[in-house]
Amino acid sequence: MFKVTINGLDIEVEKGTTVFEAAEKAGIYIPTLCHHPDLPTFGGCRVCMVDADGKIVTACRAPVTDGMVVKTDTEEVSKVRLSNVELLLASHNKDCQSCTRNNSCRLQEVSAFVGINQERMRQIRRSVEPVKPDDSNPFFHRDFTRCILCGICIRTCQEINGVAAIDFAFRGFHTKVSVLGDKPIKDSHCESCGECLVRCPTGALYLSRPETPEREVESVCTYCGVGCGIKLGVRGDRVVHVEGNRDNEVNRGDLCVKGRFGFDFINHPERLKTPLIKKDGIFVEASWDEALDFVADKMSDIKSKHGADALGGISSARCSSEETYLFQKIFRALGTNNVDHCARL
Amino acid sequence: MTNSIDDIADEARVFFITGSNTTETHPVIGYRIRRAIKNGARLIVADPRRIKIAEHADVFLQLKPGTNAALLQGMAKVILDEKLYDEDFIKNRTEGFEEYAEKISSIDLNEMAEITGVPAELIAEAARLYAGSNPAAILYTMGITQHTSGTDNVLALAGLATLTGNLGKRGGGVNPLRGQNNVQGACDTGALPNVFPGYQPVSSPEANKKFSEAYGAEIPDKPGMPMTRMFKAALEGQIKGVYIMGETPVVSEPDICKITEALGELELVIVQDLFFTETADYADVVLPAASFAEKDGTFVNTERRVQRIRKAVSAPGVAKSDLDIFCELGQKLGLKGFDYSGAAGVMKEIGEMNPKWKGITYERLEAGGLSWPCPDENHPGTPILYGEKFLTASGKAQFKAVDYKPPAEAPDDEYPFILTTGRSLYHYHTGTMTRRSEGLSDLYDVEKALISLEDAERLGLSENDRVRLSSRRGEVEAEVKPVSELKEGTVFMTFHFAETCANQLTNSELDPVASIPELKVCTVNMEKV
Amino acid sequence: MIQKFDAIEKEAVAAMEEKQNNDIPQIYVGCATCGNATGAQSVVQTIKNKLDKENVTAEIKEVGCIGMCFAEVLVDVIKPGRPRISYQDVTPEKAEEIIDSYILNDDHRPDLALGFFGEGGPEDIEQIDTGDVFKNQQRVILKNCGVIDPENINEYIARGGYKGLAEALEMKQEEIIGVLKDSGLRGRGGAGFPAGRKWESCLKPQADQKYVICNADEGDPGAFMDRSVLEGDPHSVIEGMIIAGYTIGSSKGYFYVRAEYPLAINRLRKALAQAREKNLLGENILGTGFDFDLEIFQGAGAFVCGESTALVMSIEGNRGWPKPLPRPRTTEQGLWDKPTLLNNVKTFSVVPQILSKGADWFKSIGTEGSPGTAVFALTGTINRSGLIEVPMGIELKKIIYEVGGGILNDRKFKAVQTGGPSGGCLPEDKLHLSVDFDTLVEAGSMMGSGGMVVIDETTCMVDVARYFLDxxxxxxxxxxxxxxxGTQQMLEVLNDICEGRGREGDIEHLLELGDSIIKSSICGLGQTAPNPVLSTVQYFRDEYEAHIRDHACPALVCKNLIVFTIDEEKCTACGRCRKACPVEAISGEKKVPHKIDQSKCTKCGICFQECPERFSAVVRLTGKENLAAAARGRLSDV
Structure with a gap:
């Protein structure tokens, strides 16, 4: 264990801990824009700079040494990080109210912390290139005027999903996050999993149809057999948002395109809303009593005429375990083992 | 799965993925594998298509569809010949090795190479890689099972894992990735014709007695009909009524013409679903069901992990959960014990009837999922199976060599191509849910039959050209897309699209043991239209 | 000495002697990029045709850059028994004349000659090697440039080449490092890190593979030292790299050369093939069992790829980005995570001589802290621009006024910029400083890899800073x-200042920004990028203030801050300016003084150039008042 002093607080941390992690452990906030706990460090935003034993270092990358004395708020440190945040703001879209990340934006948080001063900002030349957003993807769009080039989306695509559909392109001030050939993202091998969207610290990546939920309900994704934990975001009586549940051991928050975005069917207008009974070749609406009486009568009728084995139950791998249990129970209680489901398809 | 996603992803040094398009059908497991490979794990992929994960493979075996057993036993032969097996494991935990070894050793590797179309040296390389880095995890899905030789294929995979001692340990195992959210749960809770909940055979006198008493009925001790036979039985007049819930057989079943014909023959067809599906057309009654977001319950994932789903919103109109529907129906049918206090109550009964689930309660599930077997309330669950013993009489794993059997259909002059089917990342099964998502449809909305570049050139086909695909059972028109990922003579289609329904063409021949249809191989002809 | 090398050396010497003794004239044409750009290739062709026509046998050598770029195309003629005469500014026509006069007859044409090398030359022309250009120079790294045929390995060997390698192969690895450390050699890439220590730290780690990389990604504006060495003496660099490979235990090396250097790449390719043929490169070198081979990697020309970690990323096929600190040392985990020795072209090039002549010889040149020589690409408004090599410790003044021959057109010196975009500008009162790694840094500039740009009074220092920032x-x-x-912000501010939009506080803004950029940038590029601004503010702050406060550009360069007008009293109405004006902004008739319509004037400056010096009627004015008057259209009132 290494002893480290951060802003006068003494803490012990394991060898290999970064200054950032040590500060976190000590409960000390260090502003950062490009660091993300899920991802390897990048070290590009230069906002997490601190004084470590008299040297200015990036807290996210620098490992602690035994006896290290770290100061996170010296005049020099404050100046450097303020300057870097000011520079980012100089080419950042100022219209925060219409941004989907207003109030949950890391750049806002960090700006507030470093203390942006209007007087100083007046000296700074602003240049926001008026680039149109890439709205090719149906689920999320890309607004380059809000991108701070932290590379979190790129590292996410490389490290979390492994697709590596995006990377930095061009150079210097003209650098942007791009797919191969700088095409719209829809024309790339992006799998639309939205993992980048989740991690974007600003509103550069945003939902095409954002709706903020009123409450969240923990559940499990209804598509494949992986069983990813999700949080259903509910507004009114509608599911408006799905998020990966980071506490779930199966996926730890990761989701695929279907799991994250494929929830339209829940609120779909074509949903069946009432039982239907076919009369003279035409389906007519019926009450539950009518419908279930019809079903019970017909099944009993077949059983009495042809025996229970003339009935077949096709259950579903889509329903809950409790429901498939009850389904087989009905058929077995009727006296047949003719019950199965789509396991083989 | 014998193992959990975590232990495989974190500890396997080699992945052997076969018959699984993991990154599209189980994307989040795909992420984990790609991460593991980044961290140094090695990868073997065997698939008739050069699927995306194959880009990362150290060894890629592009075998001819339906020749899995030949490939796998060829690998076993190399492991035996080069003595790459785990002697201790074989000695202590298995039986039948000598017989197995004798039979496998007599295989001619060159013959296997001939059958599979994979060079012998590549088969050997895969075998060495798989056996050479322990632990090694096998991952497979329907590319292994949806064959007339499906059971044999699985046995052949199990043989490899047993030979190399890759069972009952972290990072190893034989891991079928279950395709649907609760296919594991449906099996576990007895929605199968031969077993009661917890895989207790209907033919077992004790089990039969227990269930017959509990359900107040005389349950036959002979297995019932699997779904794949029910429709044939309907055509033969043995089945008169079917109750279909959450399933669209007129899109998903092989040889659709036969299915629709059978549905027409039935006296009673009940369909219970979220939407008016293609199958609902054939129904006498259609019952509106609640979606997963509108009810409480559990799903069991591919790791046998039982997890809670929770009601978030109300169902539309008067739609009800399947659970509520069955409770009412059970009572209307005059059956005993359909008065539950919600899903938790049903779970309580499942625990009583299925010893493997005995320790699983809703209270415990609040803290997270539990993998069965979980025999009592203090049991932590079992993420990895067979750590101590196998489910055989002796508790030892049994070797079983199989004979390679070719698929039911082989290409001929009339039907010179092999059609194999699968899923896309953007859609799910029959598309009942995903095709109603504007966004998913925007990304992928028209079936494109994938054909090899060679066939495209020979037939003068380019992308978006339409072809008529025909088999002995039916025909379908679809657009084509020539791709380099397929070998000459192979065609690939998904089964998501009712309007270009690949299952018009597929073969309903079954595996004799598992009754699984040979969806992965059928022969077709292809003409430009 | 290794026997096998003796044979190679003898063969080379014999080949050269045979040439020298065969009594035919030798003609050298400077065919480096500088020569070719001024037409050397057509001169070569003309000479060949002419000799054919006249039926004269002579040996024509295409040599590298001798450094006198101001005089290109250079053609040197050595007649048997005569000294080498150099002809400057040779065109195909002049080449024919030279052959007619000097080769076919005996007229050495003093009118075309620049001078001669060595002793015993004609009295009516200058001896070059003792003259101003060369007397202060000491050619070590450039000793073969412009002298040997770079495409003939025998010429290199005959002048002592590969001897260093042959000696090194008989030494222990630690011994070689010992010599290097003893010599005090510092890396010539700019930072001046002690080479011996770097090699040592690369020898230490155990690894199945190590790499040697030559950084030839020279990219500073106005710098062409490395290119000239590769073009003029490729074997010296190759030899240095083989020695490095042997020393650290590597079997594979890379040249990282920018693709904009096609001639260097071409010469390197030929040189590598010849070295392989002679068993100086490849497997079992000189029968010693040591294997080493070299590959050329063409960079896409990004300046940042000169930074070692970015360079390594680039070879690995990644985006050429520097790795942020903390990171493993390249010498421990470099290319493909293997120990990697990365040095500049000139560093490798001088190593063979240090080994064959000894550490003491090297230490005898230059200063104690910076032994050896410095190679500069001397450019700007100077009479003799070119490639020079001077001993470390020489005064800046000497370089500019003696080697470079002073400021062009006798204008006033203003500053000298060294170290390229990473360096700074030094004013006249710093010209006494000596050139070495440490002194220049103290003064706010740096050696860099060796660009030296001379700036005179007609240059605006804010504009210079803007140029480098751009x-x-x-x-x-x-x-x-x-x-x-940050560089974008600084550039915007500089643009504003140059264009009359400077604000009070901008200088402080620039200084503060510069400080933060230096402190927080990842790599050397950013950490030095503000230097041109900071040093010009330090030494020429008044120019910045004039721009900001008075909207005045004292050097009369910044277009937005100057107006052109015609002094009625001086104007003779010759009409030249009127005819030359591309936008017809000038009006006037015969005998009527001309006028410039300020609303049409685009400030292209053509009228100023056209007006004969003896009249000097077109004048440039700057400052708020003049600009305002011009805007009101009443400039003549001022």
Whole structure:
């Protein structure tokens, strides 16, 4: 264990801990824009700079040494990080109210912390290139005027999903996050999993149809057999948002395109809303009593005429375990083992 | 799965993925594998298509569809010949090795190479890689099972894992990735014709007695009909009524013409679903069901992990959960014990009837999922199976060599191509849910039959050209897309699209043991239209 | 000495002697990029045709750059028994004349000659090697440039080449490092890190593979030292790299050369093939069992790829981005995570001589802290621009006024810029400083890899700073905020200042930004990018203030801050300016003094150039008042 002093607080941390992690452990906030706990460090935003034993270092990358004395708020440190945040703001879209990340934006948080001063900002030349957003993807769009080039989306695509559909392109001030050939993202091998969207610290990546939920309900994704934990975001009586549940051991928050975005069917207008009974070749609406009486009568009728084995139950791998249990129970209680489901398809 | 996603992803040094398009059908497991490979794990992929994960493979075996057993036993032969097996494991935990070894050793590797179309040296390389880095995890899905030789294929995979001692340990195992959210749960809770909940055979006198008493009925001790036979039985007049819930057989079943014909023959067809599906057309009654977001319950994932789903919103109109529907129906049918206090109550009964689930309660599930077997309330669950013993009489794993059997259909002059089917990342099964998502449809909305570049050139086909695909059972028109990922003579289609329904063409021949249809191989002809 | 090398050396010497003794004239044409750009290739062709026509046998050598770029195309003629005469500014026509006069007859044409090398030359022309250009120079790294045929390995060997390698192969690895450490050699890439220590730290780690990389990604504006060495003496660099490979235990090396250097790449390719043929490169070198081979990697020309970690990323096929600190040392985990020795072209090139002549010889040149020589690409408004090599410790003044021959057109010296975009500008009162790694840094500039640009009074220092900032702005890789956004911000402010939009507080803004960029950038590019601004503010702050406060450009350069007008009293109404004006902004008739319509004037400056010096009627004015008057259209009132 290494002893480290951060802003006068003494803490012990394991060898290999970064200054950032040590500060976190000590409960000390260090502003950062490009660091993300899920991802390897990048070290590009230069906002997490601190004084470590008299040297200015990036807290996210620098490992602690035994006896290290770290100061996170010296005049020099404050100046450097303020300057870097000011520079980012100089080419950042100022219209925060219409941004989907207003109030949950890391750049806002960090700006507030470093203390942006209007007087100083007046000296700074602003240049926001008026680039149109890439709205090719149906689920999320890309607004380059809000991108701070932290590379979190790129590292996410490389490290979390492994697709590596995006990377930095061009150079210097003209650098942007791009797919191969700088095409719209829809024309790339992006799998639309939205993992980048989740991690974007600003509103550069945003939902095409954002709706903020009123409450969240923990559940499990209804598509494949992986069983990813999700949080259903509910507004009114509608599911408006799905998020990966980071506490779930199966996926730890990761989701695929279907799991994250494929929830339209829940609120779909074509949903069946009432039982239907076919009369003279035409389906007519019926009450539950009518419908279930019809079903019970017909099944009993077949059983009495042809025996229970003339009935077949096709259950579903889509329903809950409790429901498939009850389904087989009905058929077995009727006296047949003719019950199965789509396991083989 | 014998193992959990975590232990495989974190500890396997080699992945052997076969018959699984993991990154599209189980994307989040795909992420984990790609991460593991980044961290140094090695990868073997065997698939008739050069699927995306194959880009990362150290060894890629592009075998001819339906020749899995030949490939796998060829690998076993190399492991035996080069003595790459785990002697201790074989000695202590298995039986039948000598017989197995004798039979496998007599295989001619060159013959296997001939059958599979994979060079012998590549088969050997895969075998060495798989056996050479322990632990090694096998991952497979329907590319292994949806064959007339499906059971044999699985046995052949199990043989490899047993030979190399890759069972009952972290990072190893034989891991079928279950395709649907609760296919594991449906099996576990007895929605199968031969077993009661917890895989207790209907033919077992004790089990039969227990269930017959509990359900107040005389349950036959002979297995019932699997779904794949029910429709044939309907055509033969043995089945008169079917109750279909959450399933669209007129899109998903092989040889659709036969299915629709059978549905027409039935006296009673009940369909219970979220939407008016293609199958609902054939129904006498259609019952509106609640979606997963509108009810409480559990799903069991591919790791046998039982997890809670929770009601978030109300169902539309008067739609009800399947659970509520069955409770009412059970009572209307005059059956005993359909008065539950919600899903938790049903779970309580499942625990009583299925010893493997005995320790699983809703209270415990609040803290997270539990993998069965979980025999009592203090049991932590079992993420990895067979750590101590196998489910055989002796508790030892049994070797079983199989004979390679070719698929039911082989290409001929009339039907010179092999059609194999699968899923896309953007859609799910029959598309009942995903095709109603504007966004998913925007990304992928028209079936494109994938054909090899060679066939495209020979037939003068380019992308978006339409072809008529025909088999002995039916025909379908679809657009084509020539791709380099397929070998000459192979065609690939998904089964998501009712309007270009690949299952018009597929073969309903079954595996004799598992009754699984040979969806992965059928022969077709292809003409430009 | 290794026997096998003796044979090779003898063969080379014999080949050269045979040439020298065969009594035919030798003609050298400077065919480096500088020569070719001024037409050397057509001169070569003309000479060949002419000799054919006249039926004269002579040996024509295409040699590298001898450094006198101001005089290109250079053609040197050595007649048997005569000294080498150099002809300057040779065109195909002049080449024919030279052959007619000097080769076919005996007229050495003093009118065309620049001078002669060695002793015993004609009295009516200058001896070059003792003259101003060369007397202060000491050619070590450039000793073969412009002298040997770079495409003939025998010429290199005959002048002592590969001897260093042959000696090294008989030494222990530690011994070689010992010599290097003893010599005090510091890396010639700019930072001046002790080479011996670097090699040592690369020898230490155990690894199945190590790499040697030659950094030939020279990219500073106005710098062409490395290119000239590769073009003029490729074997010296190759030899240095083989020695390095042997010393650290590597079997594979890379040249990282920018693709904009096609001639260097071509010469390197030929040189590598010849070295392989002679068993000086490849497997079992000189029968010693040591294997080493070299590969050329063509970079895409990004300036940042000169930074070692970015260079390594680039060879690995990644985006050429520097790795942020903390990171493993390249000498421990470099290319493909293997120990890697990376040095500049000139560093490798001088190593063979140090080994064959000894550490003491090297230490005898230059200063104690910076032994050896410095190679500069001397450019700007100077009479003799070119490639020079001077001993470390020489005064700046000597370089500019003696080697470079002073300021062009006798204008007034203003500053000298060294170290390229990473360096700074030094004013006249710093000209006494001596050139070495440490002194220049103290003065706010740096050696850099060796660009030296001389600036005279007609240059605006804010504009100079803007020029270099524009370069680093374009070349910033974009990885870190301070460099990516900061260079852009500084450039915007400089643009504003140059264009009359400067604000009070801008100088402080620039200084503060510069400080933060230096402190927080990832790599050397960003950490030095503000230097041109900081040093010009330090030494020429008044110019900045004039721009900001008075909207005045004292050097009369910044277009937006100057107006052109015609002094009625001086104007003779010759009409030249009127005819030359591309936008017809000038009006006037015969005998009527001309006028410039300020609303039409685009400030192209053509009228100023056209007006004969003896009249000097077109004048440039600057400052708020003049600009305002011009805007009101009443400039003549002022």
């Amino acid at each position: 370069f680093t702005f374009e070349e910033s890789c974009g990885q870190c905020v301070p460099c990516r956004q």
